[in-house]
Amino acid sequence: MEDELRQAVRLMQDLGAEFCDARHQESRTLSIAVSNHELRSMSNGRLAGVGLRARIGGSWGFAASADMDRKSVAEMARKAVRAARSGSSPGKPIPEQPSRTGNYRAKARIPPATVPIEEKLAMVKDLDEAQKISDKIVNTNALYAEGLRITTLANSFGSLLRWEDGRIRLIANAVAADSGRMEAYRESIAGTKGMELLQSYDLAEVGVHTAREAIVQLGAVKPPSGLVTCISDPEITGLLAHEVMGHASEADEIVKRRSFLTGKIGEKVANEQITMVDDGTLEGAYGSIIFDDEGTPSSRTVIIENGTYRGYMQNLETGAEMGVPSTGNGRAQDFGRRLWVRMTNTYFEAGEWTLEEMIEDVKHGILTDKFVNGMEDPVGGSFEAKAHRGFLIENGKVTKPLRAITLTGKALDILKTTDAVGKKVKHDAGHCGKGTEDYVPVSSGGPYCRSKIIAGGD
Amino acid sequence: MDIIEMASSALAVARREGATQAEAFTVASVTKSVYVDDDRIKIVEEKGDQGLAVRVLKGRKLAQASSACASREDAEACARAAASLADRSPASRAYDSFPRPEKAVLSPPPRDGRIADLDVSVLVEMAKATVGAANDRGTKVPRGVLRVASTMMAIMNTNGLEVINRGTLVFAGYDAMAEGPAPGEGVGNLNSPWLRDYDPVRMGEDIARQALQAREARPMDRSIKAPVMVTAGELSGMLSSSIAFALSAESVNKRRSPWGASLDKRVASPEIDLVDDPSDPQGALSAAYDDEGAPTTVKKIVENGVLRTFLYDSYNSSMSSRPPSGNGMRRGPSDAQYLFQSSPGCRPVNLTLRPGQRSVEEIISSMDKGVVVEKFAYPTVNPFTGAFALEARLAHLVNRGAISGQIKHALIVGNMYEGLKNIVEIASDSRTVGDMVLPSVVFDGFEAVGSK
Numbered sequence: 001m002e003d004e005l006r007q008a009v010r011l012m013q014d015l016g017a018e019f020c021d022a023r024h025q026e027s028r029t030l031s032i033a034v035s036n037h038e039l040r041s042m043s044n045g046r047l048a049g050v051g052l053r054a055r056i057g058g059s060w061g062f063a064a065s066a067d068m069d070r071k072s073v074a075e076m077a078r079k080a081v082r083a084a085r086s087g088s089s090p091g092k093p094i095p096e097q098p099s100r101t102g103n104y105r106a107k108a109r110i111p112p113a114t115v116p117i118e119e120k121l122a123m124v125k126d127l128d129e130a131q132k133i134s135d136k137i138v139n140t141n142a143l144y145a146e147g148l149r150i151t152t153l154a155n156s157f158g159s160l161l162r163w164e165d166g167r168i169r170l171i172a173n174a175v176a177a178d179s180g181r182m183e184a185y186r187e188s189i190a191g192t193k194g195m196e197l198l199q200s201y202d203l204a205e206v207g208v209h210t211a212r213e214a215i216v217q218l219g220a221v222k223p224p225s226g227l228v229t230c231i232s233d234p235e236i237t238g239l240l241a242h243e244v245m246g247h248a249s250e251a252d253e254i255v256k257r258r259s260f261l262t263g264k265i266g267e268k269v270a271n272e273q274i275t276m277v278d279d280g281t282l283e284g285a286y287g288s289i290i291f292d293d294e295g296t297p298s299s300r301t302v303i304i305e306n307g308t309y310r311g312y313m314q315n316l317e318t319g320a321e322m323g324v325p326s327t328g329n330g331r332a333q334d335f336g337r338r339l340w341v342r343m344t345n346t347y348f349e350a351g352e353w354t355l356e357e358m359i360e361d362v363k364h365g366i367l368t369d370k371f372v373n374g375m376e377d378p379v380g381g382s383f384e385a386k387a388h389r390g391f392l393i394e395n396g397k398v399t400k401p402l403r404a405i406t407l408t409g410k411a412l413d414i415l416k417t418t419d420a421v422g423k424k425v426k427h428d429a430g431h432c433g434k435g436t437e438d439y440v441p442v443s444s445g446g447p448y449c450r451s452k453i454i455a456g457g458d
Numbered sequence: 459m460d461i462i463e464m465a466s467s468a469l470a471v472a473r474r475e476g477a478t479q480a481e482a483f484t485v486a487s488v489t490k491s492v493y494v495d496d497d498r499i500k501i502v503e504e505k506g507d508q509g510l511a512v513r514v515l516k517g518r519k520l521a522q523a524s525s526a527c528a529s530r531e532d533a534e535a536c537a538r539a540a541a542s543l544a545d546r547s548p549a550s551r552a553y554d555s556f557p558r559p560e561k562a563v564l565s566p567p568p569r570d571g572r573i574a575d576l577d578v579s580v581l582v583e584m585a586k587a588t589v590g591a592a593n594d595r596g597t598k599v600p601r602g603v604l605r606v607a608s609t610m611m612a613i614m615n616t617n618g619l620e621v622i623n624r625g626t627l628v629f630a631g632y633d634a635m636a637e638g639p640a641p642g643e644g645v646g647n648l649n650s651p652w653l654r655d656y657d658p659v660r661m662g663e664d665i666a667r668q669a670l671q672a673r674e675a676r677p678m679d680r681s682i683k684a685p686v687m688v689t690a691g692e693l694s695g696m697l698s699s700s701i702a703f704a705l706s707a708e709s710v711n712k713r714r715s716p717w718g719a720s721l722d723k724r725v726a727s728p729e730i731d732l733v734d735d736p737s738d739p740q741g742a743l744s745a746a747y748d749d750e751g752a753p754t755t756v757k758k759i760v761e762n763g764v765l766r767t768f769l770y771d772s773y774n775s776s777m778s779s780r781p782p783s784g785n786g787m788r789r790g791p792s793d794a795q796y797l798f799q800s801s802p803g804c805r806p807v808n809l810t811l812r813p814g815q816r817s818v819e820e821i822i823s824s825m826d827k828g829v830v831v832e833k834f835a836y837p838t839v840n841p842f843t844g845a846f847a848l849e850a851r852l853a854h855l856v857n858r859g860a861i862s863g864q865i866k867h868a869l870i871v872g873n874m875y876e877g878l879k880n881i882v883e884i885a886s887d888s889r890t891v892g893d894m895v896l897p898s899v900v901f902d903g904f905e906a907v908g909s910k
Contacts, residue, residue: 043521047526066508090498182714226681257637377835379633406871456907
């Protein structure tokens with residue numbers, strides 16, 4: 001395949017591309033789903049093809065196909081250059097980058113593909129079975145997913161790289177019902193490690209815990225509404241990092257002045273207890289990558305340091321526009337989709353508080369538990385974060401479970417109210433879209449944090 | 459290699475590998491997109507896509523494999539992978555057959571013949587016109603996409619079923635930004651099988667109006683209880699995540715549908731008539747067959763507020779001992795790439811809410827107090843409980859029959875299953891949104907929560 005990719009790059013250069021790359025990917029996935037003690041689905045998938053990008057001025061032409069013979073790839077190269085010429089975007093040239101070569105393997109001690117399917121199936125069945133702890137549990141679910149993607153990239157700087165991205169994930173989801181009311185709870189284990197990650201958990205305990213918490217939710221009450229003192233759990237803290245500051249720190253939003261953080265470098269934007277980073281090199285985290293989809297090594301980018309705004313995540317193009325190097329954040333869902341500036345593992349770093357100390361000081365407030373989803377607002381500087389549930393805090397004590405809670409408000413207002421940052425950082429796993437498309441695996445996280453936020457729920 | 463050859467090769471291999479039954483879903487699509495970035499045409503794309511999904515039954519042991527497909531060898535390898543996986547699959551309680559061939563009930567809806575051979579330069583000019591219209595009103599377009607796709611699918615199985623579905627897709631999504639110390643954003647989306655439905659200038663004008671109004675909108679500092687109108691574009695996401703879940707036979711069979719015990723009972727106000735109408739030429743996914751090759755039908759799902767049926771794919775129809783309803787769907791309304799990767803699920807083909815008599819403007823003129831939500835951050839609902847609390851990014855306050863101002867950063871709080879029982883009025887402004895055709899609806903019982 002390397003020869004076809006190099007040939008495509010040469011042809012795009014000959015046709016006038018100022019920068020170009022050719023990316024071949026082959027992904028293999030396996031998923032097993034068990035529900036109510038019965039196998040619901042067992043499937044594997046293979047996605048393979050080539051995507052070619054050509055840049056002329058500041059416009060890109062892009063062509064992609066599953067057809068990878070030499071003739072088809074050459075035709076795609078011509079299409080990509082022709083498409084680039086039909087664009088109208090100005091742009092600075094991408095400066096010469098180091099030519100990179102090499103072959104990099106996924107970091108899995110026990111590669112999932114080496115484990116027999118029967119073992120994986122037994123694990124999923126056990127996780128499903130463990131959730132059946134009461135007649136109130138009406139639906140049990142367990143899902144296993146593994147994936148390995150191999151990327152080969154050639155570009156007009158002479159790079160020829162091959163690397164692997166491997167991921168594994170296990171999810172338990174229990175539904176409880178009683179007296180006409182229904183509630184669900186889920187637990188998830190995920191990362192860029194191999195089977196050793198799942199083997200480090202007591203999966204029976206994970207299943208029991210998931211079911212037990214679904215039953216607890218049957219007694220949950222409506223959360224308070226309005227501006228409240230909110231202790232966000234690591235998942236919601238992470239969602240705030242991701243949605244509130246992360247998306248607005250993607251440099252493609254900066255160069256077109258769509259982000260409320262445009263021009264904020266060096267300004268105080270948060271309480272000084274807050275440091276936030278995007279780190280694609282975090283070992284084992286779900287959003288970690290060896291290289292981004294432009295072949296730039298992943299890196300650690302400090303976004304907020306002790307409350308002061310420090311910088312943006314970059315790809316090759318935004319780096320060229322802003323006169324800085326790429327931070328290795330140019331990512332695409334797959335070979336057939338456009339590449340944007342995207343996050344990897346985005347999180348707030350640890351502070352000095354214990355959760356108990358944070359709760360002690362709260363007269364009336366909420367403690368969140370687990371994210372459902374969130375949505376960024378780089379233009380307006382607001383955010384929406386949905387928490388699966390929470391707990392009411394009254395006079396320094398956690399008193400009762402709360403139903404789902406949505407948090408909103410202006411990002412910079414909230415970060416300035418953060419007066420306590422916890423000692424222990426946790427990372428979750430998810431898939432992030434830009435708008436509602438182009439999903440890439442990411443993690444977000446942080447410690448428990450205490451802030452003033454607008455909350456509501458029914 | 460064409461997709462029928464691909465399917466035939468896969469079925470032959472699956473049989474050789476011991477399949478009792480096998481099914482091949484093969485698809486070829488061409489997608490052309492233009493991306494706008496900061497008022498300019500940034501990326502122009504042309505993408506071809508071909509692949510298949512093979513499902514194999516060995517007795518009641520079911521497995522699926524899918525693959526991008528460039529050659530006969532790819533198709534055959536995919537079939538072998540599915541057969542091998544089925545060997546290791548535990549047997550299902552009841553599922554032992556893919557759909558049998560049946561004649562179509564509906565005629566295939568017409569599709570836009572212009573799309574397959576459309577030169578991408580046409581899309582470039584249309585996108586420029588949208589940007590121009592937004593620029594003319596003092597806003598810029600930081601990002602946007604205009605996409606068309608044509609798709610051909612073959613669904614074949616060893617029961618003798620052979621179905622060809624053809625589809626076209628138009629998707630547009632744009633943001634406009636009104637700059638200033640507190641900038642505002644407008645968002646516009648369009649789903650349709652017809653390129654004629656995309657009016658570039660109207661899209662530009664509409665997103666610019668929203669952006670300018672959002673810039674003037676103020677955060678709400680108090681909470682109010684009043685009727686809330688949810689516009690069609692936002693209602694689609696709320697219904698997808700609530701009633702589409704409740705109507706799925708998969709949810710019913712798993713005992714997690716909140717409507718699981720509500721068949722022939724009232725689940726909504728009498729004004730609510732919900733129909734799945736795959737014959738509607740405006741439906742983004744309308745087709746004579748579902749993605750398993752079962753004939754689709756026009757069916758009343760909720761009639762005068764009473765639940766009449768659930769939606770069945772072949773798996774869940776087996777589990778419920780009843781025939782498939784033509785609702786085994788793999789496709790989505792906004793993207794035609796890699797359709798072979800997904801498995802069939804119980805979803806409406808084209809969920810349609812019967813519109814009311816009066817326009818949005820007429821309804822507003824008769825409201826004493828109310829809120830009209832034009833843009834939520836991300837309109838999803840808890841499918842189990844129906845509860846939601848959604849950030850309104852642009853909403854209009856109504857006072858004595860007129861719009862009195864705009865708000866943002868307020869939470870609209872309520873319960874969708876309860877809201878459906880408390881309909882104030884349904885507007886007449888039906889349009890295609892995602893895989894639904896919906897009008898705007900006014901609900902009672904929701905609350906707008908501010909910061910105090």
